[in-house]
Structure formats: C-alpha cells, structure tokens
Amino acid sequence: MRKNISDKQPEPRLHGEKRKIRRRPFVAVLTGVAALFIIMGSSIAWLAVKASTINKELDAAAQLLPALKNDLTSNKADDATAAVERLRVHTAVAKAAADDPVWTLASSVPGLGPNFSAVAEVARSADDVASIGLTPLVKVFASLDWDSVLPSSNGSDLGPLQAASPSVSAAARTVRLSAERLNQIDESNLMPQVSEPLAQVRKQLAQVTGTLDSAAATAEILPGMLGTDTPRSYLLMIQNNAESRASGGIPGALAILNFDQGKLTLGAQSSASSVGTMSPTLPLDAEQQQIYSGRLGKFMQDVNLTPDFPSAAKIAQEMWEKKTGQRVDGVLSIDPVVLGYILNATGPVAITDPTLNAVVTDVGLPAEMNGSNVVQTLLSDVYTKIDEPAMQDAYFAGVAKEIFGALSNGKGDAKGLVSGLTRGADEGRVLIWSGHNKEQSVLLDYPLSGSISGQAVLPAQFGVYFNDGTGAKMDYYVERTVQLVKECARDGYEETTVRVTSTNTASPDAATALPEYVTGGGVYGVPPGSVQTNIAVYGPVQANVETVKLDGAKVEFAPYLHSNRPVGVFTVQLAPGEIKTVDFTFSKIVQHAEPNVFVTPTVQDVKDVTLPTENATCG
Template identity: 60%
Template sequence: MLRKAVLWGTLVITVLLLGSVWLAYRATTIVSSLESASDLVAQLRKQVAANDKQSAVLTANKLQNSTIDARDASEDPIWTFASTLPGLGPNFSALAELARSADDIASLGILPLVNVYDSLDWEAFVPSEDGTNLEPLRSAAPVVGNAAYAVSASTERLESIDTSTLLPEVAQPLTSAREELRSVSGTIETAADASELLPALLGTEGQRSYLLMIQNSAESRASGGIPGALAILTVNQGRLSLGAQSSAGDLGVMDPVLPLDPEQRQIYSARLGKYMQDVNLTPDFPTAASTAQAMWEEKTGQKVQGVVSIDPVVLSYILRATGPVSVDTSKSDVFLAPGLPSQLTGNNVVKTLLSDVYQEIAQPKLQDAYFAGVAREIFVALSGGKADAKGLIRGLTQGVEERRVLMWSADPNEQSKIRKYKISGSITGPSVSGAEFGVYFNDGTGAKMDYYVKRSVQLTKQCSKNGYEQVIVRVVSTNTAPPDAAHSLPAYVTGGGHFGVSPGSVQTNVVAYGPAQSVIETTNEDGQRVAFSPHFHDNRPVGVYAVTLAPGESKILEFTFGKIVQHTEPNVAVTPSVQPVKDVTLATESAACS
C-alpha cells in the first residue's frame, strides 16, 4: 500500500512539474509572439505613412503569423485548464484573452485594411474640375466597417477584465494594450464612418445641395460669428460649385417665429427662430443648422440636404493650399473699392474680410456682396483642383479640430454618425466628453467690434468638496481697439451707440456651460460677486453674464462649478474667433490641496 502511495505521489509531482514546465513554455511563446507583434505594428505604421504598400502587406502577414502563434499557445488544453484554477487562474485567462484579441485585430482588422488602404488615399478625394472617383472609397467601406467592429469588440473584451486580481507582469501589458486599442479603435471607427458617409455626402448617389454659412467672426455668435454670407454649395460626383448667394439680412424676419426648443428659447430668446443672423446664438450647431435650413426653405422655397459652416480663418487655410486668388473686378462694382487687395492670400484674407472691408466699403449690402464674392473666388480655385492635397487636408482637419468647420445633415441616419464627431458642433452626445465645459460668446454691441477683442479661457481644478469635483472657469477679455475708436472706426464697426453700448466699447454675453448634473455656484467679475442668469440645457448648467469693455480695458470673469460627478480630466470648448484657439484655451491648472 505504501509503495503504491509513493508511486502515485511521485506521478502527481511529476505531472505537476511537467505541467509547470509546459505552461512556462507556452507563456514564453505567448509573450514573445505578442512582443514581436508589437514591434511589427510599429514597423507597419511607418510603412503605411510612407505609402509603401508592398512592404506593409508583408509586415501585416508576419504580424498575423505572430498573433496566430500566440493564440494557438493560449488555446492549449493545459493552459485552458490552468485558467480555471483559483488564485493564478485569472492570469492565464487574461493572457489568453490578450492573445485572442491580438489575433482578431490582426486577422479581421489590420490585414484587410492593409489590403485596401491604397484605395483609402484621402488625397485622391480632393475636389477637381472632373469630379472625384469615390468608388474605391465606397467599395472599401464594408472592409473598413468590419475592421472597426473587430477592433471595437476586442477592445470591449479587454476592458472587461478585472486587473486588480492579476500579477503585475500580466496587468501591465494588458493595461498598455487597452490604451493602445482605445486610440486605434477611435481612428478606425472614424475611417469606417467616413468611408460610409463621404460618397453619399459628396454626391455619388445624386446631386446634393447644402446651405453654406460663412460665419463672420467680427460679430461673435456662440458657434463662431454672425452668418454673413450665405450660398448654395452643390456637390455632384465630387464636383463642387457655388450657386445662389445671399446674406442673412436678405432673408428678413420669420413671422411667425419658428418652433424652438423651450430651454434654448429661454436662454437665447425667440431671436433664435426669428432672424437668420441669430440662429447660432446657441452653441449647439445641430439646432442652429436645422433652424437655418427651415428659414432658407421658407423664404426661398429651395430644399437643401444639409448645412455647412466655415469662417474666414478656414478660408485662409484653404488659400494656403490653393495659393492666392485674384478678386474679379468685372463681376461687381464693390470690388473696385480702394484699399482692398486685388489678391487674397492665406495671410491677408482674415484681416481683409473682418476689418479692412468695413473701412473701405460703407454700405452693409456691398460689404456682404464683397464677402460673398471672395467666397466664390476661393471655391472656384478649390473646385478647379488647384489645391495642394496634403495642405488642404491639413487645413480642413485643423478647422474641424478648432470647431471652425461644422456640418449637419437633414438625413437622420447620416446625422447620427456625424454627431459622434467635433464637426457636428453638438453640445451633448457622443462627441462631448463627460467633463467638458463650454465658454461661448454672443455679441451684445450690435456691431463688428469682436475683431478687436482678445480672450483667454482657463480651467482651475479646485479641491474636492464632499466627494464632488469643483472647477473654476476663468475668462479674461481685453478690448484692444484704439483709444479713439469711437471716432477712428466706422459707425458700422462700433455700432454708433444704437444698441446702448458706447461707441468703441464692446459688450459680450458670455455663456458658460458645465458638465451634466453639475451646478454653477458663484460668478465673479474682477473678484466681486455678481448676479448671473442661470439656466439648464440638456441637463447641463448654463450661466450667462454680460461683460462690457471700454477701449484698452480688461476684465476677469469667473464661474465656479460645483457638484461635478465626473472624475475625469476636464476640458473646455470655446467659440472660435480671430485668435488661434491654442492661444485662447490655456492649460488646466490645479489648486494646491492640503
């Protein structure tokens, strides 16, 4: 009996030792294969960036071989059994999931994308006189969509793993993989949405008409500036053209006022649905755009499939890609105005449109005509294929990041995808982070003085209070107009005092948004408590306060937000203006806490 017990004991020990050696061997295979895959991903990125498809395909195949080796090792019966053991079992399970996810991403995501990525050459989709061949993009859409799903599903699986029970040697690479996948997942999802949306948006399924609004930053509105020039932007098979041109003032008054969201009507008044000039008093661009569409159709009878908005800074980005354009003096007497440049470039177009034109042209209608004429010349250059592709993409991407390029589609399915991104200009929904603040500016002067206002916006994280976060939003505004602005600037620029603001001074309604479920506790101007107008918009607290600045004067406005339940890093969205956005939004500070 004793002999049998010894034999059985020896056998168990031997099996355990062999099992341990085998598991160690399998672990080494998994780790080395995943490390090799990681190195190959870095190599693949460089090859894709260099447009070296042949090398990229070879690397992608090597990458797939590495992830297959890792997955095979993790699906070994002994490894699978070890995953069920108490204590160390979750570590084996986590490594197995990491290997499976890596293989899914390589096989279902990366390799298919590499095989079609040359058809996703975004530079090939730049407008030209002959239109754009968007068929490769449409053909690639299913592949990109499947890749996005594979990456997203893998990301969700890895996010569900509890790292608190894992050994550091397992938890650390898992955490790194999660961070990498979050970034990759977002990029591929964007590519999937773009490949699905762009062909239709650019007219491959039939001609599309959009209402183009060029926001005039010299008179601020929450989403940028007053809608000065309006035009119909037509797209057909990638060809762009500008049709009927008008101005917000030409549309007149909506009577009766268009139906409005009750919360926004309370904050921004009925003007939101009464005048085209005021549709974007709200920072929520889907609201502004759908209202603008309704106004345009009511006044002109012309239906449009969406609304696109840009500002003069975006025009400067486009001009840097197309090169200078000449203003055609044969099309309107307004172009003969002295002092205005005969050529517009990326360096002079902003100052020309937002300042010089008011010095040289006295009549508002002719100012609008000049604005519209400049836009037409720029779009002629753009649609004629004169733009440097990389420069144009870089400029438009920057415009989207700075919230200067906005788009809304009347098609609910298209809009549901657009709404996920900054280009939607939404103040709620998937494009808005949980701890996002907003600071928006609406002109109260009734003039074009915002060209002279310089601002900065900064968040300061306060010490937590009763378990809640607390943040101060600081807005510093300076009127840089000359001391004699009341006399040296045209009355059309200063407002001439017609709206109760002294000529040369600037009045701005500052609108501050907090994260959902938070509250505005106090508002201070230059350190003194002041009364503000409190509201809510889609469960976000909103505070409105009017700041008036004489020439050369600066003021500091602070909104203190409390009871913030989001414990993520806060960020702030601001109204884009003449200033570079990076100069307006300062880095977040943290107060010293004991």
C-alpha cells in the same frame, strides 16, 4: 535472565545487501517544497522572458505608428502598407507570448493574476488593431485616387469607397469590441506598472476606434451626400469669427453648393442680412428660447446663438426656404480660418469680379487671396477699409466664390485639401447637418455634427461658448484662454471649475482709430472700443452649476438647463487693454471620467486657447 521480545537485536545484514532507508515525513515535505520552488523559479523566469517579449514587441509596434501616420498623410500608400505589415509582425509575437500556457495559468493566480490578464488583453487588442483594423483601412487608402474621389467640375469616382464600406465597417466593429474589453478591466487592483500603461493604451485605442468609425461612417454616407443617387443641394454658411456666435461667428456669406454624381457647382449666393426678418418668428424649443431668446428664430444672423448646430441648421434651412422657396438637403458651415486651410491646398486665387477689383484698387485690399492673408483680410481689413456694409458683404461673398470656384475646377492638392478640412473639423470649424434622417443619425456620433448632446459628447465634457454682445466686429481683438481646474471631491462627487480669461487687445484709442462698424459706435450700450461678450458654459449631464466668480468675487449669474446639461451664463465687458477672469464652478458631477472642454472656435489657434487641466491641492 530471560530477554524480552522488544529487546531483540536486529538481524545481521548479509554481505552486499543494501540497507532500506525509511524517509521520515518531514524530509519528504522538504523535498517536495524544494521541487516546487524549482518549478516556481522556472515559471517566474519564463514569465519574465514572456513579459520582456511582450513589452519589447508592443514598444516596437508603437514606434511604427508615427511613421505610418506620416505615410498616410503624405499619400505614400506603399510605405504605409509595408509599415502595417511590420507592425503586424510585432503585435502577433506579443499576442503569442501572452497566450502562452504559463502566462494563462498565472492569470488565474489570486492577487497578481489580474495583472497578467490585463497585459494579455492589451496584447490581443494591439493585434486586433493591427491585423483587423489598420490592414483593411490601409488597403482602402491605397486603392483610392484622391483626385478622383473629391468633388470637382468633372464629378468624382466613389466606386472604390463604396466597395470598401463593408470591410471598413467590419474592422471598425472588431476594434470597437477590443476597446470595450479593455474598458471593462477593473484597474483598482492592478499594479502601477500595469495600470498606467493600460490607461495610455485605452486612450490610444479610443483614437484608433474613432478613426475607424469615422472611416466607416464616411464610406457609408458620403456617396449619397455627394449626389451619387440623386442630386443634392446644401446651404453653406461662412461664420465670421470677428462677431462671435456660439458655434463660431455670425453667418456672413451664404451660398448654395450643388452636388450631382460628385460634381460640385456653386449656386446662388447671398448674405444673412439679405434673408431678412422672419415674421412670425419660427417656433423654438422652450429651453433654447429661454437661454438665447426668440432671436434664434427671427434672424439668420442669430440662428447659431445656440451652440447646438443641429438646431441652428434646421432653423437656417427653414429660413432659407421661406426666403427663396428652395428646400436644401442640409447645411454646411466653415469659417475664414478653414478658407485659409483650403487655400493652402488650392494655392492663391485672384479676385476676378470687375466691381470688386475696382474696390480692391481703391482701398488697397489684396487682389489675390492665399492661406496667409485671408483671415486678416476677411475679419479685419475689409471692415477698416470698406465703409459700406453691403460692399463688405459683397467682397466677402466674392472671395468665397473664387475659392469654391477653384475647388469645383479641381485645383490644388487633394490630400492637402483633405488634411485641411480634417484639421478644421478637429477644431470645430467644420460643421455638417443633413436633412436626411439616416445620414444625420450617423453624423450625430461625431463632433462635426456640432451637437451638444448624444454620442458626440464625452461623459465629462464641458463647453465654453461666446456670443457677441457688442453688436459689432470687435471679437477680432479679443484673446481668450480656457482652463479646467479639478477641485477636491465633495460628498463623493467630482467638482470642476471652468476658468475663462479674456483680454481686449485693441489699442487705447480704438474708439476713434477703428471704424464705427467695427466698434459698434455705442449703439447697443457698449462704449466704442470696448467688447461685450455673453459667455455660456455647459457642464456634464446631471451636474449643477454652483457659483460664478468674476476676478475672484462671487457674482450673480443666470442658471439654465439644456438637454439635461447645466448652463451658466454671465456677461463680461472689457475696455481696451482690460483683462477679466470668470470662474464657473460645477458640482455634483457623477461622471468619474477625465474632464475635457470644447470651446467656440475663434480667430486664435485652438491650442492657444485651451490650457492644460490644473489639479487643486487637496488635504
């Protein structure tokens, strides 16, 4: 039988000849997949190494920041310079790890890629802050002789500050751009391991950006404000917290501060009552007149019923000019708490005025002011021990004269003075307004402008402001707490309650134990010993003030609008020992930023007034 071709047997293989093996397709695929897994495994291991490096280096950099801050505040320029150099080494290594090609490739992988990209941006921003931001700032710090920079009777040397202005401004711009890049990262798709640290870095970078911006602004406008080009004069208002006003307290002592080439001299002194009554009343904008009445433009004692310090300062400038004929270049404001901070730096000052010394001897007031006794003396003892209001004002003015006399003579520790004034500014106790438009446009970007609108106000900022309604000095005995409560969102909008709790700590016999000048004697309808306060609460722009509750029960209130911010006003009266809580609820809040609150600075420490935000339980 004949065989078919298909039945042909394979040819015999010659001795030594290797047999050719045909790989089947699925075997090749498996081999490729195995190789891919090996590559991926290597890449994952490599990425893990880089992630560990970035984490370790950035953590090491963060550990250096407290020491750097301490070096700066302690005037240790060499140590601060060394700390920044070490910090730069750590951030440079972290940035190099994040710029690795494999890490960059991983940033483009769908799903996980944004996490790698976010970490890389954090590393780059940290390096920007260290190399471009902190380095020039520390160099400027090291070059300054603080004793010669600050105003004194001998003038000040602002040359180094002026020379440093361009480099500090450039550093501020670069770091601001880094902050903006981080803020543009969409964190909705990030893993918690990345999104949570990112939020912390954003907050820290915002603080650094604020510091650099402040340094740049200071270098830009401070020389001119201290009279480098032409002499300057400022009206100083010392706000008396014992009788609350929205920005702190009733303007007590007034004085003129003169600056010429950085040389500080104390000019005329006066009091708010001495300025008298404006007739006709100065013109006001309609919104503020509606909320705070025409008293804003009538009495110097009431210019700061409004919390908007630029408005109050402009009115005070005009009142002073009408009274004295002098047009000042700006208005500065501090309170007795800040006087205490200044005295901590200058050391004690003695009362040298012979007339005041006689009063001190007769009534037992301190003959020497220091950081520990000045607040109680000026806000309480002076009223309980001196009966005559004119002499009370004279004593207040005399203390201010001695303190600023010590400053003008260059007495005390310069760094301590800067630290004290910085603390006062952070607490809202130091406010500045310039009548020169260019300078004021810079100041408006910062909280020390006291503005209730613009760049200085955070997106979700609330404001709680107190105005005395007793017509006396009883606010010294009031303790307050303010707390934000984040309610459950409604209709897609945020909702927040501002809770204000007030306690009258005066003794039960305050009506008779305290002088009539302190209690008010019932002249304005408030029983002696009781305290009446008009509370004005501001919400974020475009929100609504929905309800007000007094101790849990809804009450009628006065709703207003100021600079497109909703305002709720309610009056509280407290008998001695009485406690009341008022809740102002705001709805339709379009801002999704974390809320914060600014409160009128009082006798209390700010940290004791503002409580941590509370989150409501939402189902």
